[in-house]
Amino acid sequence: MTDHVSTHQAEEDARNETLRIWLNGRIVPKAEALVSVYDSGFMLGDGVWEGLRLYNGRWAFADEHLDRLYEAAKAIDLTIGLTHDQLMTALTDTQAANGMTTDAHARLMVTRGIKTRPFQHPKLSQQGPTIAIIMEHSRPRLPRPIRLATVPHLRGLPMTQDPRLNSHSKLNCILACIAAEKAGADEALMLDIHGFVNTTNACNFFIIRKGEVWTSTGDYCMNGITRQKVLDLCRANGITARERNFSLVDCYSADEAFLTGTFGAQTPVGQIDGRVIGTGEMGPVTARLRDLYKALVLA
Known part of the structure; x- marks a missing residue:
């Protein structure tokens, strides 16, 4: 690509x-x-x-x-x-x-x-x-929404290497990123040990279905500060937000998807495994959350 x-x-x-x-x-x-x-x-x-x-x-x-x-x-x-x-x-x-x-x-x-x-x-x-x-x-520049590819590398159990730690040992995530790039994507979508959708190799992951914002349970992903701010903003602004297990099937038919992280704040996702998510562009709920987050950090 x-x-x-x-x-x-x-x-x-x-x-x-x-x-x-x-x-x-x-x-x-x-x-x-x-x-x-x-x-x-x-x-x-x-x-x-x-x-x-x-x-x-x-x-x-x-x-x-x-x-x-x-x-x-x-x-x-x-x-x-x-x-x-x-x-x-x-x-x-x-x-x-x-x-x-x-x-x-x-x-x-x-x-x-x-x-x-x-x-x-x-x-x-x-x-x-x-x-x-x-x-x-560093001013973020994203010419288009991110493309994700699901990879075989998992976010593992805390007794191996706790995925909630921001550790220097990032090889598992690097290998996931390499696999995604070889599949023609920008970043890797990683599952947990049960096969539920978890996170990407670098960011926390969200989908939007029928106006509800979903993200993983948090058991196997980085305890992201931006992730938590998005959940807090949803709950303070009348947007239903759920931390739950969900599958790739739920992702493929989602109305929107986005990533969260300190650098990019909320980054829209346009494709997952070659499937276009929603319109393939940033959706209205993602755009609203970006505006709410920007107001929060500038308050």
Whole structure:
């Protein structure tokens, strides 16, 4: 497919060539933001991260994102070593260093740090965590609705790798994305262990049937902050929203479908497995939810 698009597709911005990155307490030019090959994140994918978005000088839902980061760090027994307020200061300092006021995206990453030897055991990480903030000027650009393809890669059980964790170990999702692209789609639609529709490789997934908004139970997907905001907006504005099991059959005959994520907010889906969803364009309920969400983040 020659017109591949991505849920993280953004306009080109020359300012991103001269970015400054926050790395372990220092703000340095992008070319100098280097991490050791012995770092746990590079070597093993051992770490957690958050994505945040800047709207009109404010990082949307920053407290909730940082709370989720600390919860994930505790879950993998990783000590961040900075307080919530110190991380927030690092974020705003990096924003100021890059002259950013709006339409920016930050990726805040914490790994278990540099290892003394190149092996798995976490006790080999003895120097403390590696913390980095990558920040980019980033205005989403989506020339058409997203095309999805169902893939064999599943969102699994929490005792294997809990899919609710924003972990650096994303290989399962990467393989799903590769499979979708080889099938001629933009992103992968992933099922849960019971065969119900769950999420995509990068975003939470919703369908709309007869005016009702459906998403998965949440048992096997990232506990998305944008996902929860959409559910809250539905319930506050008279839109029926259900967290439930549903199948591909329900998706193919849906009136609308969309994805949620920090970067793209609400991204319309035009096709699933070659079936056109609704008109193939953004539907009225999705458009209304986008307007409600925009009003929420700009309030």
